[in-house]
Amino acid sequence: xxxxxxxxxxxxxxxxxxxxxxxxxxxxxxxxxxxxxxxxxxxxxxxxxxxxxxxxxxxxxxxxxxxxxxxxxxxxxxxxxxxxxxxxxxxxxxxxxxxxxxxxxxxxxxxxxxxxxxxxxxxxxxxxxxxxxxxxxxxxxxxxxxxxxxxxxxxxxxxxxxxxxxxxxxxxxxxxxxxxxxxxxxxxxxxxxxxxxxxxxxxxxxxxxxxxx
Amino acid sequence: xxxxxxxxxxxxxxxxxxxxxxxxxxxxxxxxxxxxxxxxxxxxxxxxxxxxxxxxxxxxxxxxxxxxxxxxxxxxxxxxxxxxxxxxxxxxxxxxxxxxxxxxxxxxxxxxxxxxxxxxxxxxxxxxxxxxxxxxxxxxxxxxxxxxxxxxxxxxxxxxxxxxxxxxxxxxxxxxxxxxxxxxxxxxxxxxxxxxxxxxxxxxxxxxxxxxx
Numbered sequence: 001x002x003x004x005x006x007x008x009x010x011x012x013x014x015x016x017x018x019x020x021x022x023x024x025x026x027x028x029x030x031x032x033x034x035x036x037x038x039x040x041x042x043x044x045x046x047x048x049x050x051x052x053x054x055x056x057x058x059x060x061x062x063x064x065x066x067x068x069x070x071x072x073x074x075x076x077x078x079x080x081x082x083x084x085x086x087x088x089x090x091x092x093x094x095x096x097x098x099x100x101x102x103x104x105x106x107x108x109x110x111x112x113x114x115x116x117x118x119x120x121x122x123x124x125x126x127x128x129x130x131x132x133x134x135x136x137x138x139x140x141x142x143x144x145x146x147x148x149x150x151x152x153x154x155x156x157x158x159x160x161x162x163x164x165x166x167x168x169x170x171x172x173x174x175x176x177x178x179x180x181x182x183x184x185x186x187x188x189x190x191x192x193x194x195x196x197x198x199x200x201x202x203x204x205x206x207x208x209x210x211x212x213x
Numbered sequence: 214x215x216x217x218x219x220x221x222x223x224x225x226x227x228x229x230x231x232x233x234x235x236x237x238x239x240x241x242x243x244x245x246x247x248x249x250x251x252x253x254x255x256x257x258x259x260x261x262x263x264x265x266x267x268x269x270x271x272x273x274x275x276x277x278x279x280x281x282x283x284x285x286x287x288x289x290x291x292x293x294x295x296x297x298x299x300x301x302x303x304x305x306x307x308x309x310x311x312x313x314x315x316x317x318x319x320x321x322x323x324x325x326x327x328x329x330x331x332x333x334x335x336x337x338x339x340x341x342x343x344x345x346x347x348x349x350x351x352x353x354x355x356x357x358x359x360x361x362x363x364x365x366x367x368x369x370x371x372x373x374x375x376x377x378x379x380x381x382x383x384x385x386x387x388x389x390x391x392x393x394x395x396x397x398x399x400x401x402x403x404x405x406x407x408x409x410x411x412x413x414x415x416x417x418x419x420x421x422x423x424x425x426x
Binding site: 174176 | 385389390415
């Protein structure tokens with residue numbers, strides 16, 4: 001009997017050392033966005049000059065996406081916000097993602113939308129060093145979503161476009177509903193929220209969350 | 214048979230008109246706080262001058278509580294925040310309730326605490342028109358809580374000090390856990406959160422929430 005117990009203890013130790021008892025299994029890293037801007041190449045050139053190219057300062061977690069040195073002022077009828085970061089590369093349409101609190105500062109009510117879903121959204125004024133633009137649409141509050149690869153989606157048993165509820169532990173914990181799965185071949189696993197959503201649940205860039213089954 | 218149907222319709226109409234089919238039954242109004250300051254009378258006099266009395270501008274929903282004309286600058290090692298509203302009346306101890314985002318601006322990490330639970334909390338510098346103070350404690354992020362009367366507590370089948378989970382509907386909905394019940398003889402029913410918590414769930418001062426059973 002003693003031999004079996006010894007054997008069991010050795011097997012358990014081997015399993016632990018091998019990482020087979022991974023507590024993080026199924027947990028998802030958190031990416032927190034402050035307000036930011038995506039620009040079309042045409043709008044970039046209006047704001048910064050003909051032929052202008054963005055200056056990368058930092059790669060983001062999603063492949064090919066990066067933060068730029070360049071910032072803009074965004075302005076509405078009630079106020080302006082300075083130093084709003086541009087993210088690269090240029091896109092087919094300009095899009096400005098703000099916080100709910102920014103709506104009060106700007107005096108513009110932006111809807112909660114997925115990236116790229118811009119029909120019927122309000123515009124905003126962008127002010128750059130070489131020109132300014134009044135966008136006719138593109139001002140949104142980002143809807144919470146999870147980027148993942150198609151393989152991740154298979155592992156989590158979800159599909160692109162699904163809405164899931166995610167669980168956050170801790171004193172400021174809770175759940176967020178209507179979190180949209182965005183699964184593509186080239187996505188890195190990450191739960192995307194803005195700074196207000198992160199702060200409300202005491203999430204940081206080192207937090208992990210889980211999908212509630 | 215037709216007579217019974219007519220009678221049933223009339224009874225239903227009477228019930229509706231009498232408000233007996235109240236959709237808001239069990240729902241709780243939402244009170245949203247921005248960063249604010251409670252001062253002791255001694256600290257008030259250091260900041261505004263001997264014998265100074267606060268100037269009420271607006272009654273708050275909790276009995277005897279009011280917003281004041283007076284504001285202060287609060288400051289930490291990394292930065293300052295201007296025009297932080299003082300709430301009256303004076304309390305036994307000064308307390309500064311900030312947002313998670315303010316911690317980054319000030320360069321001070323504040324814990325999530327219930328009002329009055331100040332042991333071990335960090336201090337902050339308060340700057341007023343007649344003087345400034347370095348508080349040795351009192352800087353907190355407010356823990357979400359629900360004020361209610363003892364009768365409300367009976368109706369909701371909860372007790373003072375209980376922690377409940379509350380449910381928020383809508384596209385930006387979800388749940389908040391560890392919401393503390395604060396039941397006293399003199400409290401008005403209200404779910405208290407800060408602006409980041411409100412914005413993360415798209416709550417406004419006209420929203421209603423429910424306790425999850």
